[in-house]
Amino acid sequence: MPDLSLGDDLRAFVDASPSPFHAVAELARRLRAAGFTELAEADAWSLTPGGQHFVVRHGSLIAFRVGSAPLAEAGLRLVGAHTDSPTFKVRPHSDVRQAGYRLIGVEPYGGGLWHTWLDRELTVAGRVALRGGTTELVQLPGAPLRLPSLAIHLDRSVRDGLTLDPQRELVPVWSRDLDSEPGFTAALAEAAGVGPDDVVGHDLVLADTQPAARAGADGSWVAASRLDDQACCHSGLTALIAATAGPRTQVLVCNDHEEVGSGSMSGARGSFLEDVVRRLVAVVDAGDPQALPRAIAQSRLVSADMAHAVHPTRSDRHEPAHRPQLGGGPVLKVNANQAYATDAASSGWFAERCAAAGVPVQWFVTRADLPSGSTIGPLTATRLGIPTVDVGAPMLAMHSCRELASALDVPLMVDALTACLTD
Numbered sequence: 001m002p003d004l005s006l007g008d009d010l011r012a013f014v015d016a017s018p019s020p021f022h023a024v025a026e027l028a029r030r031l032r033a034a035g036f037t038e039l040a041e042a043d044a045w046s047l048t049p050g051g052q053h054f055v056v057r058h059g060s061l062i063a064f065r066v067g068s069a070p071l072a073e074a075g076l077r078l079v080g081a082h083t084d085s086p087t088f089k090v091r092p093h094s095d096v097r098q099a100g101y102r103l104i105g106v107e108p109y110g111g112g113l114w115h116t117w118l119d120r121e122l123t124v125a126g127r128v129a130l131r132g133g134t135t136e137l138v139q140l141p142g143a144p145l146r147l148p149s150l151a152i153h154l155d156r157s158v159r160d161g162l163t164l165d166p167q168r169e170l171v172p173v174w175s176r177d178l179d180s181e182p183g184f185t186a187a188l189a190e191a192a193g194v195g196p197d198d199v200v201g202h203d204l205v206l207a208d209t210q211p212a213a214r215a216g217a218d219g220s221w222v223a224a225s226r227l228d229d230q231a232c233c234h235s236g237l238t239a240l241i242a243a244t245a246g247p248r249t250q251v252l253v254c255n256d257h258e259e260v261g262s263g264s265m266s267g268a269r270g271s272f273l274e275d276v277v278r279r280l281v282a283v284v285d286a287g288d289p290q291a292l293p294r295a296i297a298q299s300r301l302v303s304a305d306m307a308h309a310v311h312p313t314r315s316d317r318h319e320p321a322h323r324p325q326l327g328g329g330p331v332l333k334v335n336a337n338q339a340y341a342t343d344a345a346s347s348g349w350f351a352e353r354c355a356a357a358g359v360p361v362q363w364f365v366t367r368a369d370l371p372s373g374s375t376i377g378p379l380t381a382t383r384l385g386i387p388t389v390d391v392g393a394p395m396l397a398m399h400s401c402r403e404l405a406s407a408l409d410v411p412l413m414v415d416a417l418t419a420c421l422t423d
């Protein structure tokens with residue numbers, strides 16, 4: 001029986017992370033347990049070789065271990081992932097009343113397989129802004145929400161294909177329309193431990209309440225929500241904690257908002273990573289005006305985002321010579337139009353480190369007649385000028401409410417990322 005302990009740890013990580021803000025909190029909890037200390041962006045930083053720290057900006061987190069050599073001499077080794085997943089975001093005015101029900105107004109976030117959210121027990125998770133300028137993480141207990149499908153007896157055209165209008169049909173039911181039932185704001189306030197008048201704003205998403213599970217004939221598959229891309233956040237975190245300190249500064253960046261283009265102050269298009277790298281260079285290499293470009297030129301970034309495993313019944317949708325398998329190891333992702341940042345040099349660098357660590361490598365290329373998804377890789381490479389390779393663990397049902405990966409790939413991805421961080 002293979003060792004599935006890291007797969008079980010991934011399941012625990014996902015269960016603790018129903019929103020990007022919860023994912024950051026879980027990352028921070030594990031980092032603190034491993035001896036990392038939190039830094040505030042508003043404070044002056046004092047850094048020493050071997051120092052382990054992290055910094056949070058909303059739904060994003062950057063953790064690092066300071067190398068023993070100046071950054072201008074040794075560069076950085078970075079792993080990037082993202083904390084968000086396709087879901088529904090709760091609207092500011094969310095109270096919807098119709099047909100004798102109270103519903104919660106939401107809008108789709110990202111490109112989800114929305115039909116997979118139907119008839120599942122859902123909740124709301126995220127953060128609420130409180131009077132006085134503080135925020136609080138919340139997750140409503142139980143399964144208070146549901147997106148009920150329409151019975152086939154009332155719409156037999158569904159046999160020809162299901163089309164869902166997000167404005168009219170993807171509005172979750174909260175309760176009956178009775179004044180005796182608790183309102184949504186009151187429930188949020190109770191979860192936050194404050195009064196309803198103290199809640200002045202929120203960033204909330206829907207989340208499936210079914211726990212992540214072992215699946216498959218031998219129990220080696222992981223069935224869970226948000227594997228894209230919390231699985232790579234988990235692998236990157238585990239690799240950073242496991243990596244031994246060396247001359248190079250080691251960095252993990254987990255950005256929010258990748259699923260909607262990364263255009264935010266905490267997304268890959270924003271300044272978060274650049275700000276941290278600049279501060280690292282300014283503190284560690286103080287007095288060298290050329291330290292930043294010298295450090296960048298010697299750095300490498302592994303953009304880790306989940307990859308498409310070949311589908312068991314729709315293999316025709318895959319490029320015939322590039323069909324990754326579940327359990328087959330990390331996937332190098334290549335795209336001629338720069339949807340991925342991988343090139344010959346960066347892919348060779350990654351493959352060499354995988355070979356040294358005894359990790360097999362697979363390849364993914366989108367069919368020439370299909371569009372390709374993208375990652376934080378090209379965005380980060382463009383903003384910072386760091387040589388970048390795009391990789392991921394293989395999975396099925398990407399962007400479903402319930403995705404599928406292999407626990408066998410978790411230690412392989414961790415070993416690969418650890419090798420890249422300690423190069």
